[in-house]
Amino acid sequence: MFRFRKRQSEHTRIGQIHRLGLFATLQPKELRVVNGLLHERRYLKGEVIFDEGEEGQALYIVFGGKVLICQQGEPETGRIAEVGEGSMFGELALLDDSPRSAQARVAEDCLLAALSRADFNDLVETHAVIASKIALQLARELGQKLREHFVAMDARPL
Amino acid sequence: MNRTYLASGPLVWIATIAITTLLLVASAKALFLAVPFLFAIILYYILYPVVRRLEMSGISRETAAALVAGGVSLLAVAVMIPTVPWLVGQSVSSEEALGRYLEGGRVLIDRTLEALESQFGFLKRMDFRAEVGRKADEFGSTFMKAQLAPALLQAAMQLPAVLLAPFLAFFLLRDGRRFLRMIASAVPNAFFERTVYMFDRVHQTARNYFQGLLKHAVVDAALYTLGLWLIGISGALILGIVAALLAWIPLIGSALACIMIVLAAATEFPSDPWVVYASVGMFLFVRFLDAFVIMPLTVGRSIQMHPLPTVLMLFIGGTVAGVPGLVLALPIAGVVSKVVETVGAIIDDPRLHARHRFAKLLDAKRINVDLRL
Numbered sequence: 001m002f003r004f005r006k007r008q009s010e011h012t013r014i015g016q017i018h019r020l021g022l023f024a025t026l027q028p029k030e031l032r033v034v035n036g037l038l039h040e041r042r043y044l045k046g047e048v049i050f051d052e053g054e055e056g057q058a059l060y061i062v063f064g065g066k067v068l069i070c071q072q073g074e075p076e077t078g079r080i081a082e083v084g085e086g087s088m089f090g091e092l093a094l095l096d097d098s099p100r101s102a103q104a105r106v107a108e109d110c111l112l113a114a115l116s117r118a119d120f121n122d123l124v125e126t127h128a129v130i131a132s133k134i135a136l137q138l139a140r141e142l143g144q145k146l147r148e149h150f151v152a153m154d155a156r157p158l
Numbered sequence: 159m160n161r162t163y164l165a166s167g168p169l170v171w172i173a174t175i176a177i178t179t180l181l182l183v184a185s186a187k188a189l190f191l192a193v194p195f196l197f198a199i200i201l202y203y204i205l206y207p208v209v210r211r212l213e214m215s216g217i218s219r220e221t222a223a224a225l226v227a228g229g230v231s232l233l234a235v236a237v238m239i240p241t242v243p244w245l246v247g248q249s250v251s252s253e254e255a256l257g258r259y260l261e262g263g264r265v266l267i268d269r270t271l272e273a274l275e276s277q278f279g280f281l282k283r284m285d286f287r288a289e290v291g292r293k294a295d296e297f298g299s300t301f302m303k304a305q306l307a308p309a310l311l312q313a314a315m316q317l318p319a320v321l322l323a324p325f326l327a328f329f330l331l332r333d334g335r336r337f338l339r340m341i342a343s344a345v346p347n348a349f350f351e352r353t354v355y356m357f358d359r360v361h362q363t364a365r366n367y368f369q370g371l372l373k374h375a376v377v378d379a380a381l382y383t384l385g386l387w388l389i390g391i392s393g394a395l396i397l398g399i400v401a402a403l404l405a406w407i408p409l410i411g412s413a414l415a416c417i418m419i420v421l422a423a424a425t426e427f428p429s430d431p432w433v434v435y436a437s438v439g440m441f442l443f444v445r446f447l448d449a450f451v452i453m454p455l456t457v458g459r460s461i462q463m464h465p466l467p468t469v470l471m472l473f474i475g476g477t478v479a480g481v482p483g484l485v486l487a488l489p490i491a492g493v494v495s496k497v498v499e500t501v502g503a504i505i506d507d508p509r510l511h512a513r514h515r516f517a518k519l520l521d522a523k524r525i526n527v528d529l530r531l
Contacts, residue, residue: 036219039339041347044517047516048348057351057352057354058354114351116354118357
């Protein structure tokens with residue numbers, strides 16, 4: 001019974017991961033490998049996930065709840081974005097150990113999955129195909145964000 | 159708010175040395191557990207890439223670990239079936255062979271002293287050669303009983319424990335990552351990223367050290383074998399492998415390997431001292447290559463510790479736990495230093511503690527939400 005439940009929960013989670021842009025191109029067996037690397041974390045509303053300036057070690061996927069990305073210590077006035085279920089944040093931590101560019105706080109009690117840079121680097125060495133697919137998707141997502149940023153800059157009144 | 163992830167300074171050194179010493183003392187007390195665990199870790203790092211490859215071909219981690227560990231166990235049994243009877247046969251003549259090697263060494267010393275006495279008259283007047291000869295005979299007769307037999311007995315006593323290594327390696331391969339995830343899941347959110355970072359540093363250090371050590375042994379064994387074969391000493395392969403493995407014991411390993419090679423050369427070519435000199439020259443050349451080329455390219459700076467505490471740890475390891483202490487001192491010190499540096503930085507970070515306290519308050523508020531009077 002417990003085994004069945006475990007498999008069912010793994011199946012559900014793999015489905016959730018597959019819907020994320022970063023892992024959209026992965027095959028089921030590749031998703032299972034990635035799922036094996038994820039750390040599940042539960043956070044309460046108001047909790048700080050990471051601070052601005054902190055060395056990033058992991059990317060986070062929101063499985064439930066909402067996360068607020070804001071300027072350090074200014075959740076009300078310094079809102080940058082809100083990340084909901086099925087989205088992710090902190091993805092730059094996969095690339096290097098540069099400081100976090102903003103603070104992440106929990107807007108609603110949430111369930112997150114964290115993929116650490118160490119595990120991603122391990123993936124690059126042992127499962128190069130999976131890692132290259134993730135890296136390609138990451139590059140696409142960053143490119144998209146960059147384009148959106150430029151569009152927003154152009155639209156901003158002078 | 160850019161904070162450091164690593165602590166440094168004298169406190170980190172002191173804590174590293176103190177914890178490593180305690181672990182070495184514990185290892186010496188529980189050698190039956192420390193030895194198979196060490197072998198299991200070495201096996202783990204050898205087999206880890208194979209398990210990952212099998213996983214990628216669609217096999218689950220559990221099955222891959224079972225297949226690889228089972229395969230290694232079968233291979234070990236297949237090797238042992240013909241090897242054990244051969245070793246038993248060899249052991250009958252091993253005492254005789256050792257006596258022959260010691261005699262070879264004694265003859266070498268005798269001839270060298272004879273040459274020295276012919277050069278320096280005062281040595282002849284002191285009857286130096288005869289005196290040394292008597293001491294060498296004394297040593298030869300007592301060495302077997304007092305030193306070698308107990309050492310071999312102790313090594314033989316560790317053999318059943320070593321057989322545990324494949325089982326431990328199997329569980330490390332199958333559940334290692336799950337075990338780390340379980341530990342990480344018990345860590346409060348505020349310290350989560352630091353913990354993951356610490357695990358990675360520990361893993362990298364251990365992996366670099368043990369895989370480096372293996373590569374180092376392979377290259378050393380090849381060089382010794384080639385050198386001994388060129389000189390013309392028989393059994394070059396066995397001698398080369400043993401000399402390379404002895405190099406795993408810091409400080410005394412190289413000396414033992416040199417003595418072994420000299421004895422082998424002196425026994426095989428008793429009337430030709432130049433073979434002995436060539437063997438010593440070859441040994442020194444390989445040590446030189448080892449220190450300046452092979453070691454930096456293999457084990458290198460995997461431990462990433464300052465030379466001062468490194469040497470200190472070797473002496474402490476040798477003092478508190480003998481030869482196993484010498485072998486274990488560096489990997490244990492390397493891993494402990496990574497843990498101490500990261501934990502030190504966590505302890506030293508008030509913001510992390512504040513975040514943790516805040517999270518606990520939030521949790522308490524959630525738990526007590528309907529319990530207000």
